[in-house]
Amino acid sequence: VKLLTVARDLRRRKARERDGRFVAEGVRAVEELLRSPLTVRGALAAPQLHDAPRGAALRAALAARGVPVEEVSERDFASAADTEAPQGVLAIADVPARDYAAVPTSGAATVLVLDAVQDPGNVGALVRTAAALGAHATVALPGTVDVWNAKVVRAAVGAQCHHHVFHSTWDALAAFLDAASVVLWAADAGGAPPVAPAGARVALAVGNEGAGLSPAVRARADRVVGIPITAQVESLNVAVAAGILLHALRP
């Protein structure tokens, strides 16, 4: 099967789940993929890649790594690409097997929980933020957009290649919280400023952009935390709020 056909097919969530593959598009995302331990299956390159900043170097790096590269026309590339003005490079990689084992079993631990966050740009920014601020894992609960969606990968600038982000059911999260002695903090307007003792083991949950937190998360939360804001706006952007709260949780 041609890589172009595979890449087109992987634009559907069902195909990604069936094949256990995803697509990283654009120079920066593919660079991050190559820097990561993930298995890269192939890449597409279009002529405009040579005009992109660092494009020629990336093309060479793909070849040096032995990644099969299929050269396609600008038009064919556009048919598989997610962006409006594609840089002419995408790579197909295996979705890594990940679970709660990424969280240390003792000492300080920080986990970000995405409770039905729907906007791909927000989820990408959340994954990038969790990775940057040293969270051990990010858990996407049902209702959250697929973290291997091309828009999410782009918004995260490929951070999901390094950071342990994975989908989980609520039951699996609840079992982990019990087994690993991790407390659940729910972020909500009107919550108290977060103050974490040294060595705290915390899972911080952020909710849906419109509906907020799910009943299951609210019911289980050990504490509701938030950031005081002015009356000028209704709320902070979810990634900005998570950034401030995760920063406050850092040792």
Added chain:
Amino acid sequence: VKLLTVARDLRRRKARERDGRFVAEGVRAVEELLRSPLTVRGALAAPQLHDAPRGAALRAALAARGVPVEEVSERDFASAADTEAPQGVLAIADVPARDYAAVPTSGAATVLVLDAVQDPGNVGALVRTAAALGAHATVALPGTVDVWNAKVVRAAVGAQCHHHVFHSTWDALAAFLDAASVVLWAADAGGAPPVAPAGARVALAVGNEGAGLSPAVRARADRVVGIPITAQVESLNVAVAAGILLHALRP
């Protein structure tokens, strides 16, 4: 002139600057506009507004405020709308006259400076964040996307209706910093964690998503501040970084 024609025209920056008008689209942005002191000139409503959450109430609020409302078809609305699945309401308002007078002349002061930030979603999130965290003003330097662009208004959820955000030249900013005794802090990777004494008067500058800060801002900066991040990612999203830094600057 029909409001539909005006709204279509205002999608161009040149038209917004010539007329001193902008468009707020969607239920939440128009609600914020009506809550603000800005002068509303008219609105367009399409049939689907009655199906949107709070849509009927907003339609009634426009009528109660005496705003001229033009009823248009879903198709005509789409021709003026910026979104792919429009909620069927937009309003045309005057761009407010704003300048550095919004910043208190004594006591604590916080100003956010956008140094050629180009992505409309980022600029919207920055304005929303500055408003939420109590900055006195946000200044958009040349190279920054128009803060009255429909995408920016949507990403800010209408925060620019309340928060004092305006465009400025570098010379005007430099003159303000001198006259008002405000120090310039530049946000950059590798900068020191920000520690502000009580009553600090600070302008925090964030740079372009790719190129970073401009030479003028770098040269003038009294301090370079930043947030330590892991090696997993190259940088934080600019709105997330500004959120963490502005939060640290709060009294």
